[in-house]
Structure formats: C-alpha cells, structure tokens
Amino acid sequence: MSLPDKAFPVSWDQFHRDARALAWRLADNGQEWRAMVCITRGGLVPAAIISRELNIRMIETVCIASYHDYDTQGQMKVLKGISPEIAKDGGEGVLIVDDLTDTGKTAAEVRAMLPKAHFAAVYAKPKGRPLVDTFVTEVSQDTWIYFPWDLGFTYQEPIAKGTRG
Numbered sequence: 687m688s689l690p691d692k693a694f695p696v697s698w699d700q701f702h703r704d705a706r707a708l709a710w711r712l713a714d715n716g717q718e719w720r721a722m723v724c725i726t727r728g729g730l731v732p733a734a735i736i737s738r739e740l741n742i743r744m745i746e747t748v749c750i751a752s753y754h755d756y757d758t759q760g761q762m763k764v765l766k767g768i769s770p771e772i773a774k775d776g777g778e779g780v781l782i783v784d785d786l787t788d789t790g791k792t793a794a795e796v797r798a799m800l801p802k803a804h805f806a807a808v809y810a811k812p813k814g815r816p817l818v819d820t821f822v823t824e825v826s827q828d829t830w831i832y833f834p835w836d837l838g839f840t841y842q843e844p845i846a847k848g849t850r851g
C-alpha cells in the first residue's frame with residue numbers, strides 16, 4: 687500500500703459546509719431536478735445534504751465499486767444500475783451526486799448511463815474535473831482526500847517530518 691504525497695483530511699463540519707456550498711451552486715443554476723442519482727457509497731452523504739437543501743424527494747442509487755485496496759483502483763463493478771423511469775430521456779432533469787471525482791472513471795461510467803444528466807461532486811481532482819458539471823473544491827492529483835466517515839483521531843506527523851522527501 688503506497689501512501690499519497692499529500693493528505694486532505696475533511697471533518698464532518700467541513701464536509702457539511704462544502705456539500706451545502708455545492709447545493710447553493712446548484713440552486714443558483716436555477717434548474718428544477720426531477721430526481722437525484724446518488725453514486726454509492728460515497729455519494730450517499732452529500733446526497734442526504736443536497737436533497738434536503740434542494741427539496742429533491744426522488745432518490746435513486748447507482749451502486750459502483752472500484753477502489754478495493756483504499757488507494758488502488760481495481761476493476762469497476764456496477765452492482766446495481768438505474769431504473770428505466772429515472773434513466774428515461776437520457777437522464778434529462780436528473781442530478782447525479784458523488785463525494786469526489788478522482789480519475790473520472792466512475793463519473794464516465796455513470797455519465798454513459800445518463801448522458802443528459804447534470805453531474806455534481808463536492809471535490810474534484812484535475813483528471814476528473816472535465817467530467818463534472820459542478821463542484822466546490824479542487825485538490826491536486828497527488829492528494830488523498832480523507833473523508834470523516836473513514837477517520838478516527840490519531841497523532842499527525844508535522845508536514846516537514848512526514849513522508850515527503
């Protein structure tokens with residue numbers, strides 16, 4: 687397991703603020719959404735926050751697994767697809783939500799299912815950014831984002847003494 691160069695740890699507070707900021711951006715867009723498609727599992731958390739802010743009640747999941755060993759991307763598996771009712775008209779009027787886009791492979795897979803939907807992610811890395819319509823914060827490709835649901839409290843090495851050579 688190789689450690690990424692840079693770490694971007696996100697607290698629950700920060701995630702809530704950033705997901706709400708994403709909801710503000712989507713609201714400013716002025717579009718009415720007929721449904722939300724949430725990419726499990728990471729998309730479930732921003733989906734709860736955004737659906738509350740934008741009053742979206744019709745929520746579908748697309749269940750995709752790809753990162754098997756925390757930072758190594760394995761083969762992508764679609765465990766559950768999108769219902770025909772939600773996927774109709776190429777997904778026009780549908781909002782896709784995920785926590786982040788990294789290489790953009792997950793986003794590309796779901797975009798292929800719903801070519802006319804709007805894709806929103808809280809965080810984006812440069813490779814994935816072109817696949818996202820709306821996001822809040824960009825971090826560099828060599829940064830690993832640590833989400834609050836994956837974290838516990840531990841001692842942190844100072845940056846100058848850490849893994850950077």
Ligand SMILES: O=P(O)(O)OC[C@H]1O[C@H](OP(=O)(O)OP(=O)(O)O)[C@H](O)[C@@H]1O
Pocket residue numbers: 725726727728729750751752753759784785786787788789790791792793814
């Ligand atoms: O842009 P990509 O390189 O495809 O990576 C982004 C995807 O990776 C993570 O999901 P993961 O597959 O780890 O599953 P999880 O959401 O169940 O944690 C994350 O939640 C995104 O969905």
Ligand SMILES: [Mg+2]
Pocket residue numbers: 725726727728729784792
């Ligand atoms: Mg995911």
